Amino acid sequence: MELTIGWLYPTLMSTYGDRGNVICLQRRCQWRGIGVKILPLDRETEADRLETVDVIVGGGAQDRQQEIVMRDLKGAKVERLRQKIEQGTPGVFTCGSPQLLGHYYEPALGEKIEGLGILDLVSKHPGFNARRCIGNVVFEITASPLAAELSAMLGEKPVVIGFENHGGRTYLNSTAPLGRVIQGYGNNGQDKTEGAFYRHAIATYSHGPLLPKNPFIADWLIQTALREKYQQEISLTKLDDTLARSAREALFKRLELTTAAKSA
Amino acid sequence: MQLADRVRLGLAVAAAKAVTAVVRGLRLGAASVLPGEIARRLHPRMLSLLCQQVKHGVILVVGTNGKTTTSLLLRTILEKSGYRVIHNETGANLLNGLITALLAETNVIGQLNRDFAILEVDENVLPLVLKACRPRFILGLNLFRDQLDRYGEVDTISKRWQDTIQPLPNDTVIVLNGDDPTLSFLGQQLPQKVLCFGLSEPELYLDAIPHAVDSIYCPSCGHLLDYAGVYLSHLGDYHCPNCGFHKSKPALDSQDWPQILIGVYNKYNTLAAGLVATEIGIATDLIFEAIKNFRAAFGRAEELTVQGKHIRILLSKNPVGMNETIRAVKQIQQSGQSSTTLIVLNDRIPDGTDVSWIWDVDTEPLMAGGGTLIVSGDRVFDMALRLNYSHCELDTNGKPEKLIIEADLEKAIATALALTPADKTLHILPTYSAMLEVRQVLTGRKIL
Numbered sequence A: 001m002e003l004t005i006g007w008l009y010p011t012l013m014s015t016y017g018d019r020g021n022v023i024c025l026q027r028r029c030q031w032r033g034i035g036v037k038i039l040p041l042d043r044e045t046e047a048d049r050l051e052t053v054d055v056i057v058g059g060g061a062q063d064r065q066q067e068i069v070m071r072d073l074k075g076a077k078v079e080r081l082r083q084k085i086e087q088g089t090p091g092v093f094t095c096g097s098p099q100l101l102g103h104y105y106e107p108a109l110g111e112k113i114e115g116l117g118i119l120d121l122v123s124k125h126p127g128f129n130a131r132r133c134i135g136n137v138v139f140e141i142t143a144s145p146l147a148a149e150l151s152a153m154l155g156e157k158p159v160v161i162g163f164e165n166h167g168g169r170t171y172l173n174s175t176a177p178l179g180r181v182i183q184g185y186g187n188n189g190q191d192k193t194e195g196a197f198y199r200h201a202i203a204t205y206s207h208g209p210l211l212p213k214n215p216f217i218a219d220w221l222i223q224t225a226l227r228e229k230y231q232q233e234i235s236l237t238k239l240d241d242t243l244a245r246s247a248r249e250a251l252f253k254r255l256e257l258t259t260a261a262k263s264a
Numbered sequence B: 001m002q003l004a005d006r007v008r009l010g011l012a013v014a015a016a017k018a019v020t021a022v023v024r025g026l027r028l029g030a031a032s033v034l035p036g037e038i039a040r041r042l043h044p045r046m047l048s049l050l051c052q053q054v055k056h057g058v059i060l061v062v063g064t065n066g067k068t069t070t071s072l073l074l075r076t077i078l079e080k081s082g083y084r085v086i087h088n089e090t091g092a093n094l095l096n097g098l099i100t101a102l103l104a105e106t107n108v109i110g111q112l113n114r115d116f117a118i119l120e121v122d123e124n125v126l127p128l129v130l131k132a133c134r135p136r137f138i139l140g141l142n143l144f145r146d147q148l149d150r151y152g153e154v155d156t157i158s159k160r161w162q163d164t165i166q167p168l169p170n171d172t173v174i175v176l177n178g179d180d181p182t183l184s185f186l187g188q189q190l191p192q193k194v195l196c197f198g199l200s201e202p203e204l205y206l207d208a209i210p211h212a213v214d215s216i217y218c219p220s221c222g223h224l225l226d227y228a229g230v231y232l233s234h235l236g237d238y239h240c241p242n243c244g245f246h247k248s249k250p251a252l253d254s255q256d257w258p259q260i261l262i263g264v265y266n267k268y269n270t271l272a273a274g275l276v277a278t279e280i281g282i283a284t285d286l287i288f289e290a291i292k293n294f295r296a297a298f299g300r301a302e303e304l305t306v307q308g309k310h311i312r313i314l315l316s317k318n319p320v321g322m323n324e325t326i327r328a329v330k331q332i333q334q335s336g337q338s339s340t341t342l343i344v345l346n347d348r349i350p351d352g353t354d355v356s357w358i359w360d361v362d363t364e365p366l367m368a369g370g371g372t373l374i375v376s377g378d379r380v381f382d383m384a385l386r387l388n389y390s391h392c393e394l395d396t397n398g399k400p401e402k403l404i405i406e407a408d409l410e411k412a413i414a415t416a417l418a419l420t421p422a423d424k425t426l427h428i429l430p431t432y433s434a435m436l437e438v439r440q441v442l443t444g445r446k447i448l
């Protein structure tokens, strides 16, 4: 078995340790003896190469870098990416990436940046003087059927722990939220929604990075990618996640979130 | 200064000095910022009135990495030339810290009798400082992605700097790192006299651009920059193939210069201080002598001996800095002089509350072969997790060999010392607040 991780614009879109998501997927495959290749999807990559990708990872970008990405993501490349997501290729998109997948993003300075319109959401920066949404974020995954699948894997409700740092605010239209905020701002600091979920694509403001401290999401991505690729149910070898659990526990304790809140 | 101002200044200074005495007496530990904060409340123009009194002018030092080392070197050079210098040497670089440092050198009625003030200034606070202070020099060292949770983004900071420096008088001298595209571009937009320093030593080029890099795009047009070579992070020899933007010509030839301490970092710090000193009119042989005799500031490649063991502290507070300290540790390891490394990761305000940056650090060399690794700090498990994911293969118990996790810093240091053989060096890689704690444990006293 082998998976190819398609990494969207590794140098342009990797502002907040997002590389950690790629490292996490790569190692969790290697530790299980699953072959793994990392394919950087940058400006030099031909659109056709996207066809070979089994999991897509996208990170955050500064406004300037985001613009460069949007200028490059046009024509055949966008169509391939859209097809992949529509066909059910799993992916994780953090920080700037959800903004990119929506209809548009209005930065603090300069013109509105058109998005890919794959997710039915819009993002706006409320201006330089508005407070950035910064801090530890905790949310429960509620999107269907993801929440049920993760609960089955975990034996408890899936609670994500991460760090958010975004100037832009995201507002969902018809796309389902990824989860419900327990602590932090989430999409816009108002409606308690966090992220978005569509087909097998996970979009979230939570970095930290996301996957190492929430390894169940990494395993879900790997399992889904294998199922889509080989068209059969594949069960993954269990790994020792003691360190991730300790890191989570330490933060829950600091945030004074009780066990009840964790599985609220 | 008008009489009313002088009286009010005198009162504010007296009050602040009283507070300093009390704070020191009670060992409250906030003496590096609290007096300044109180004085500022008592007199809103405090910083301005203090800065005006510095005889030959104020030198502001800004940049992500190297402020303290560069300032210390510059101070040493100036003092050797017979000048009396004030410097906020504790690294307290917000407004209250600057005022506190200046206050410490005033007499009871607020008179300041000094030739130069070297003020390390926080990147984000520079615009505020420039409202109160007309500096003679602004020294810009570099702009790396650091503590984004506080500062927003590199582009935003450089834009703010440009907006606040532009209206300054034309005799302000701006000294910038020309190897940093963002700063080189900033210099090209300014009406003032701009001098650049940089390296011209292609033999020091890195093999590849490290991952922890985010400014390799043209600050003018956004096109990918074309690098002939990279010295460190995004610092190097570059030009833009699209709009013709290119690095500013350095005002001195780095090949002719000695350097302080170890590493490429300190080459830049040396050139930065050297260029300002040269511009002030200090003779080159005197500058070179100061460089040769320079000793490290605390936590910056500082060396200590505790319980007969040799220790080197290498401040590691962001991806670029930590990549460099890992590079140094690996080199020393390969020469057989080091076997134990202690990493201390905190996430307090001075460290930045977001620890995601550790995933931009290339920690793989640390895990590959040799030596004991110990981790500690507020975010000990996050660091351990990062190191664990630096391994391709998982050994049977799921944890990498020789990785010791100890949340309690005192115990972690004791373990690290015990595991370091007498003839070897213990390397400690702490974030900023962790460095202060480590020093306190090792020396038994608080420094701030």
Ligand SMILES: [Zn+2]
Binding pocket: B218, B219, B220, B221, B222, B223, B240, B241, B242, B243, B244, B245
């Ligand atoms: Zn250009």
